Amino acid sequence: MIEVINLVKEFDNLNVLNGVDLTIKDGEKIAIIGPSGCGKSTFLRCLNCLEDPTSGQIIVDGVDIADMNVDINIQRQKIGMVFQQFNLFNNKTILENITLAPVLLKKATKEEATKKAYELLEAIGLKDKADVYPSTLSGGQKQRVAIVRALAMEPKVLLFDEPTSALDPEMVKEVLDLIKEVANKNITMIIVTHEMGFAKEVADTVCFMDQGKIIEKGTPTEVFDHPKNARLVSFLSKVL
Amino acid sequence: MNWANKFEVFWNSICQENFQQLILKGLFNTLLIAVMGLIIGIIVGTLLAICKVAPKYKLGIRILDKLATAYIAIFRGTPIVVQLLLAYYVLLPALGIKGVDPLVVGIIVFGLNSAAYVAEIMRGGLNSVDPGQMEAGRALGLSYKTTMIKIVIPQAIKNILPTLGNEFITLIKETSVVSFITVVDLYTAFNTIGTNTYSVVVPYIVMALIYIVLIVIITVLVKLMEKGLAKSDRSN
Ligand SMILES: Nc1ncnc2c1ncn2[C@@H]1O[C@H](COP(=O)(O)OP(=O)(O)O)[C@@H](O)[C@H]1O
Ligand SMILES: [Mg+2]
Numbered sequence: 088m089i090e091v092i093n094l095v096k097e098f099d100n101l102n103v104l105n106g107v108d109l110t111i112k113d114g115e116k117i118a119i120i121g122p123s124g125c126g127k128s129t130f131l132r133c134l135n136c137l138e139d140p141t142s143g144q145i146i147v148d149g150v151d152i153a154d155m156n157v158d159i160n161i162q163r164q165k166i167g168m169v170f171q172q173f174n175l176f177n178n179k180t181i182l183e184n185i186t187l188a189p190v191l192l193k194k195a196t197k198e199e200a201t202k203k204a205y206e207l208l209e210a211i212g213l214k215d216k217a218d219v220y221p222s223t224l225s226g227g228q229k230q231r232v233a234i235v236r237a238l239a240m241e242p243k244v245l246l247f248d249e250p251t252s253a254l255d256p257e258m259v260k261e262v263l264d265l266i267k268e269v270a271n272k273n274i275t276m277i278i279v280t281h282e283m284g285f286a287k288e289v290a291d292t293v294c295f296m297d298q299g300k301i302i303e304k305g306t307p308t309e310v311f312d313h314p315k316n317a318r319l320v321s322f323l324s325k326v327l
Numbered sequence: 328m329n330w331a332n333k334f335e336v337f338w339n340s341i342c343q344e345n346f347q348q349l350i351l352k353g354l355f356n357t358l359l360i361a362v363m364g365l366i367i368g369i370i371v372g373t374l375l376a377i378c379k380v381a382p383k384y385k386l387g388i389r390i391l392d393k394l395a396t397a398y399i400a401i402f403r404g405t406p407i408v409v410q411l412l413l414a415y416y417v418l419l420p421a422l423g424i425k426g427v428d429p430l431v432v433g434i435i436v437f438g439l440n441s442a443a444y445v446a447e448i449m450r451g452g453l454n455s456v457d458p459g460q461m462e463a464g465r466a467l468g469l470s471y472k473t474t475m476i477k478i479v480i481p482q483a484i485k486n487i488l489p490t491l492g493n494e495f496i497t498l499i500k501e502t503s504v505v506s507f508i509t510v511v512d513l514y515t516a517f518n519t520i521g522t523n524t525y526s527v528v529v530p531y532i533v534m535a536l537i538y539i540v541l542i543v544i545i546t547v548l549v550k551l552m553e554k555g556l557a558k559s560d561r562s563n
Contacts, residue, residue, distance in 0.1 A: 135466055137462055137465065137466060160465075160468050160469070160470050161468070162468075163465065163466060163467065163468040164467075164468035166466075167466070167467070168463075168466040170459060170462070170463065170466075172457075172459050174457070174459035174460060174462060174463035175463070176460060176463065176464070176478050177457075177460065177482055178478065178481045178482050178485070179478075187467075187469075187477065188464075188467035188468060188469055191469060191473060191477070192467075192468055192469070233463075236467070237467070240467060240468065
């Protein structure tokens, strides 16, 4: 379970998160929507401390990871992340991208990690790409490898920051399909997305963020079909 | 005396006095100082560059950053000859250290000097790597250090390889001042031949030719290495 309590993030003098509260159950799929610049990425990046929260608590299975004394490297092994820009390691082959962290962090031996990486690549139909470098892959292929790389660490939580925003339209589906498949597993997922149809389909809970706060939260039906907040109504009228 | 004559005198002198040994020794020392200097320079320079680019959360890092800046300013702010003379004739006696091979002093001083230049080159290289690479490593649970070593530094080195090649060429040319601290290098070798034959004209011309050949060879090697890397990686 993840409990976010009164999370505040400031950059210099800019208040980006103004007290976010959110409880996320194990295995829950949460979609976060909201206008550009409202703090969605910052919120997500606080959840694995890529940004250090200014104040507030982020309690993951009883440990407050916002506490600077916590060994964040150990906590991050449980919390995978998929970036908008994929961020595959350019100097590593696809196989190495997947096996690097599990092997270095002693989650698996090299043989185990390699075997598993091949299975994962097989499942996404990219086994033949194991020995090439990321620059030879299409955007959709890169993002699917990035998802598989995160999965190889067997995380309990997966964070997605607009995973299809940097993709050409014809590649969006293959990535969304993979995320849906992953959603069938018992992994907690928090997905920032502007694909409303996808959010509706995959999420248990949809959170609408505006000006650094979650101002409406509910099931997809509640949020998309019966929005209450005026700003949510106006946002939906623009994106749907 | 015509050129053929001059060259004959030069050649005879080499044959009679076995000067080829001296030339080879000089060439070897020149290359040794440049190669070892560059290796030390890359290691120390990378550490200096990391002190400068590391996030400044902790006081320790902020202090290291200031020290690195001072180091770079000192080594770039004084001529290498002055550093060599100070190290060999002032620092070593002051520390009471005797019997150190001047060649070793030359290697260390050139290494530390080169580090100051490599640090600036490397800093640019590290900054040229997409910050997303570091974030991806950290998000997987890898430490800053591990991500630096496995992911960021290799990409930085690839980006700065041509510049490092130039640094190596600079080093080779600059090593000609190690004779100030009695190291036998190419200059010492040809100067000895010049003294022996009462004419430095041919020896100095041959010396210049050797430097040019060396540098052309290295330039070609660097180019080949760049091409090889471009092929194996094709990043973006
Ligand atoms: N590292 C940073 N330094 C300063 N300002 C930042 C930084 N990251 C984000 N911001 C600012 O925080 C606000 C929210 O950004 P972000 O979380 O990326 O929004 P979203 O993902 O919802 O589009 C924006 O105004 C952005 O300019
Ligand atoms: Mg964003």
